[in-house]
Amino acid sequence: RIVYIVSMRLQLTSASLLILCSFCAIETNAFISGATRPTSVEKSKTSLHLFEALFEAENEKLFAKFDVDRSGTIDKEEFKDVVKKMNVSARRREILSVASATFGGIWVATASNTFQYGQKKLRKNYIEPLAEEAMLQNFPTAMLSGDVDRAIWKTLKARGFTPSNTIFGHSVCSDEVNNRKEQLIPLMTDRWQEGFTLGGLGGLPFAGKSGFGAYLHHVPDSGKLLVLFAPHVGIDSEGRVGSLQRDGQAAVSSACGAGIGAYKALQAKKSTPEDPLLAFNSLQKEDMDTTFDPQLTQIIDSLAPRLNGIQESSDSVAFVTYQMYGIIQELITACITQTPDLFQNASEVAVVGGIMINRRKGGDFFQPLSFETRKRSSSSNPEPEAPIDLFEEAFGKRPNLREVMGSEATLERMRIQ
Known part of the structure; x- marks a missing residue:
């Protein structure tokens, strides 16, 4: 679960950086061409349009991924495939969650022993x-x-x-x-x-x-x-x-x-x-x-x-x-x-x-x-x-x-x- 949350945050961060870079590029081009600097309202509209465009593009990619027969709709078999992949993803997250919790518990329980082991092995230095x-x-x-x-x-x-x-x-x-x-x-x-x-x-x-x-x-x-x-x-x-x-x-x-x-x-x-x-x-x-x-x-x-x-x-x-x-x-x-x-x-x-x-x-x-x-x-x-x-x-x-x-x-x- 921790790994999943981190990965989602990284994805959102990447999207935000992409939007920021795009916005900076627009401003730079406008400045170079001598255009009038956009107002704060125009900036907000531009950012919103960019975000909507990115979101729409991601949706289209996701839809195309599961619309195998390119019919323009998700039929019953394609929907089953979507559910199957969602279940696999959920099980993967559960396994990662259990593994992370187990590792954390072991680390906490053995932290003192780990310190003492390291103390014995490294003390000669x-x-x-x-x-x-x-x-x-x-x-x-x-x-x-x-x-x-x-x-x-x-x-x-x-x-x-x-x-x-x-x-x-x-x-x-x-x-x-x-x-x-x-x-x-x-x-x-x-x-x-x-x-x-x-x-x-x-x-x-x-x-x-x-x-x-x-x-x-x-x-x-x-x-x-x-x-x-x-x-x-x-x-x-x-x-x-x-x-x-x-x-x-x-x-x-x-x-x-x-x-x-x-x-x-x-x-x-x-x-x-x-x-x-x-x-x-x-x-x-x-x-x-x-x-x-x-x-x-x-x-x-x-x-x-x-x-x-x-x-x-x-x-x-x-x-x-x-x-x-x-x-x-x-x-x-x-x-x-x-x-x-x-x-x-x-x-x-x-x-x-x-x-x-x-x-x-x-x-x-x-x-x-x-x-x-x-x-x-x-x-x-x-x-x-x-x-x-x-x-x-x-x-x-x-x-x-x-x-x-x-x-x-x-x-x-x-x-x-």
Whole structure:
């Protein structure tokens, strides 16, 4: 139908141009011959006569086409031929209409996949070599956000997770770079059709137990929870981890600003306690009345006991980012295990953890670090079964972070194998 309409418009446009050219020719001839320039009324009459002549000529051609026996009339057999050709033309337009609608529907449905496919195939033409090298060194099995989204979807779909029975929640930093269309959170929110925000600065779940409880109570009846948590880090064109040139800015800024800011504050204080404290216990000790910057204060307090061994790491900001992951993981786990009515409301909880990597060019990435699911024993027994590790099923081999973190002891404290 669209093709038909376009073709008809082109035909009308051609006729209009022909009339215009004819009119211009008349005026030109009159001017050259010295004749008096026609008035507006005469112009209108001339245009009308031309149009009538063209219309009459087209009618005569059309009539001659179907008046096969040249009798001057359209007899019964000739009329049948006219109807037959009209029906063929109508069917052709219907086929074109269906084909156009189908193509348009497929294009709309696969536009995101097409973008991601093109991004993967063409990124070698515009990647920043130093940024790529730094990412592979510090985040060795990082994946494009679109690939992570599909891997999570494929794995959970096989376990019965669907947009209609699952509510997606995320604990990531509130930085706007994490909300770009190609980033993981917008992709997953679009996939699961909604998203509950648990995170604040640095990606810590500052919604707390109350926020997690609200999230839980929004789950569909006997439905499922999907939680993704991650700190984030930028890598600039020079390969500097923790830096990012943001859209519209010539200068490079910090990413994550909260995590790096906390690290700098601790450097200034030279405060690195030797005995690690549980992040959740540290959260309970915070005095909210002593500061107007409670989130950054909490990040500093949680990060302080985790900086031992940073001198042995390959990159201090990468080390801090992995420690931020450990803090968030601990807090999310506490929310899950310390919510008594969790499996009275949800039948299964899937938790994905990692690090979001912001890049100026070449696409945004995600370094997967954990993926497990917890399921209640039965509909009559709200007690959870042992966690099921889905990491290798979804993402393949685990990353070797020994050189990045500097020691096995550091990895053990973070529970990253």
